[in-house]
Amino acid sequence: xxxxxxxxxxxxxxxxxxxxxxxxxxxxxxxxxxxxxxxxxxxxxxxxxxxxxxxxxxxxxxxxxxxxxxxxxxxxxxxxxxxxxxxxxxxxxxxxxxxxxxxxxxxxxxxxxxxxxxxxxxxxxxxxxxxxxxxxxxxxxxxxxxxxxx
Amino acid sequence: xxxxxxxxxxxxxxxxxxxxxxxxxxxxxxxxxxxxxxxxxxxxxxxxxxxxxxxxxxxxxxxxxxxxxxxxxxxxxxxxxxxxxxxxxxxxxxxxxxxxxxxxxxxxxxxxxxxxxxxxxxxxxxxxxxxxxxxxxxxxxxxxxxxxxxxxxxxxxxxxxxxxxxxxxxxxxxxxxxxxxxxxxxxxxxxxxxxxxxxxxxxxx
Ligand SMILES: [Cu+2]
Numbered sequence: 001x002x003x004x005x006x007x008x009x010x011x012x013x014x015x016x017x018x019x020x021x022x023x024x025x026x027x028x029x030x031x032x033x034x035x036x037x038x039x040x041x042x043x044x045x046x047x048x049x050x051x052x053x054x055x056x057x058x059x060x061x062x063x064x065x066x067x068x069x070x071x072x073x074x075x076x077x078x079x080x081x082x083x084x085x086x087x088x089x090x091x092x093x094x095x096x097x098x099x100x101x102x103x104x105x106x107x108x109x110x111x112x113x114x115x116x117x118x119x120x121x122x123x124x125x126x127x128x129x130x131x132x133x134x135x136x137x138x139x140x141x142x143x144x145x146x147x148x149x150x
Numbered sequence: 151x152x153x154x155x156x157x158x159x160x161x162x163x164x165x166x167x168x169x170x171x172x173x174x175x176x177x178x179x180x181x182x183x184x185x186x187x188x189x190x191x192x193x194x195x196x197x198x199x200x201x202x203x204x205x206x207x208x209x210x211x212x213x214x215x216x217x218x219x220x221x222x223x224x225x226x227x228x229x230x231x232x233x234x235x236x237x238x239x240x241x242x243x244x245x246x247x248x249x250x251x252x253x254x255x256x257x258x259x260x261x262x263x264x265x266x267x268x269x270x271x272x273x274x275x276x277x278x279x280x281x282x283x284x285x286x287x288x289x290x291x292x293x294x295x296x297x298x299x300x301x302x303x304x305x306x307x308x309x310x311x312x313x314x315x316x317x318x319x320x321x322x323x324x325x326x327x328x329x330x331x332x333x334x335x336x337x338x339x340x341x342x343x344x345x346x347x348x349x350x351x352x353x354x355x
Contacts, residue, residue, distance in 0.1 A: 035231055037224070038270035044227035075228045080333070081299065082229045083314030102232040103334075109227075143274035144235040 022132030026053030027092060029126060029136040033147075034109065035102075036116055036140045043067075043116070045107040045124060045138055046100045046147070051092040058089040058129040059098065061107070066122050068111035075103050084108075089129050102147050118142040181347045184340040185321075185330045192320070192328035195219070197292040199256070202269035202281035209326055216251040216348045217322040221298055221315050223259035224271045229317065230255075233334045234275040237319070241276050243342050250324075250349050253279040258293065258300035258315050260286055296320055296328070323348045 032047040051057055062070045072087045090105050092098040100106050107124065116122055120140040125133045180189070195209040195217055218237060222230035234255065241248040255272050257263035260283045263271075268281025283289075293300060298316035321330035321344060330344050 035227065037227060037231065038274050039267065041224050041267075041271065042227045044231070073228070077229070077317050077334075080316055080318055081314050082226075082317040082334075084226070084228065103229055106228050143231055143271075144238045144276065146235050146239055 021053070023051075023053075023057035023092075023128035023130045024126070024132035024134040026055075027051050027057060027126075027128070027134055029134060032124075032136050032138040033145075034116065034122060034138045034140045035143060035145060036118055037143050040112060043109045043112075044102070045070075045109055046102065047107075047126070047136065047138070048100070049092045049098045049126075051094060051096055051098075054094050056091055056094050056096075058091045060089045060127050060129045062124045062126050064109065064122065064124045066112055066114055066116065067109040068113065070110070070124070071108045072105070073108045074105050077103070116140050118145075181329070181351060183330055183344045183347060185332045185336055185344050187329065188320075188331045189327065189329050192297075192331075193295055194328065195322045195326040196295070197256075197282070198288050199282040199284035199292070200265055202265050202272055202283075204265040207282070212252055212254070212322075213326050214324050216324055216345060217320075217326075218251065218253045218345075219256065219296070219320040219322065220253065220318075221256045221258050221293060221300060223257050223313055223315070224263050224267055225259065226313065226315075229334070231275070233317070233319070234272075234279065236334070236338060237279075237341075238276040240338055240341050240345065241278055243338070244345060244349070247346070247349050248278055251278060251345060255279055255281050256289060256292060257281065257283040258289060259313055260284060260289055321345065321348060323351065 028050045030048045034043050034045045037043050049059060061072045064070055072090060073084050074087045075082060075084050090098050118140050122138045122140060123135055124138050125135050127133050195212065197209050199207060201207045220233060237253050241251065253276060257268060263283045265283060268283050272279035272281040298318060300313060300315040317334050319332040320328060321332065323329050329348060332341055
């Protein structure tokens with residue numbers, strides 16, 4: 001009976017895996033970079049997320065071994081005023097993209113444990129609302145970098 | 151041409167020359183600015199603040215320079231750096247002329263933005279950027295002077311707060327007169343164009 005129960009369990013796991021593919025399985029991250037600011041000032045991180053799945057997914061935030069605090073933010077400009085607000089999640093539509101780019105959505109990176117210099121690569125673990133994660137390499141760029149892709 | 155007509159011709163030429171000279175001297179002729187022209191609608195550049203070397207400065211210290219005035223704060227990782235990065239590109243496009251201009255980045259968060267923090271921040275963007283901080287009342291006075299606004303709201307974590315601030319960039323000529331109001335989304339070509347006009351007019355340094 002024992003081997004039988006095990007194979008049932010395995011089949012169940014495989015089935016679960018097949019039916020419930022995670023958000024991270026379907027998302028590709030590209031153009032990932034960090035604008036590095038002097039001292040221990042918070043930095044902004046940007047990335048393009050592409051979802052090739054049939055279901056919409058949503059980014060809920062990120063974590064990092066380098067930055068103690070990471071927050072998903074949105075910058076907006078209304079009536080000539082700029083402001084930043086915290087966001088719970090950023091949807092990535094099915095077969096669509098979501099952009100984290102200057103003057104829009106960004107990951108705010110705070111409390112760096114080590115000095116990050118332009119040219120460095122920093123790994124951020126992107127987190128989705130279903131709990132899945134996607135480790136992504138971000139390139140550190142100088143403060144006055146202009147995002148030529150957007 | 152008969153000799154008796156000569157004095158009349160000479161007089162005409164003299165009048166023409168005087169007219170040209172007067173025209174050349176006249177500075178009230180409106181500049182063909184591309185961005186929002188605020189000439190005569192906003193007060194001259196005036197403030198009492200501390201620069202990023204810790205030195206007390208006033209608006210008069212920047213007479214002779216074309217000034218780009220922008221309000222922000224260093225704990226702003228997205229919009230402020232984007233605007234300053236764009237202004238850096240604008241300065242680069244001006245070439246050697248950019249020495250006649252200064253970016254004045256005024257902190258609306260003076261409790262965190264000490265001159266030392268401001269110094270590191272502005273220099274990460276452009277060598278011709280100056281960080282100004284100071285007394286909260288002095289900053290409020292400057293902000294009000296240009297109908298700019300900022301608010302501070304307590305955030306939800308340990309003593310942090312959210313700042314919202316006016317996103318406008320104000321351009322002043324070499325005499326300290328407010329001339330142009332630009333938004334951060336203004337075309338770089340237009341800012342460069344208007345700066346060229348301002349740099350080639352007004353008082354010489
Ligand atoms: Cu932010």
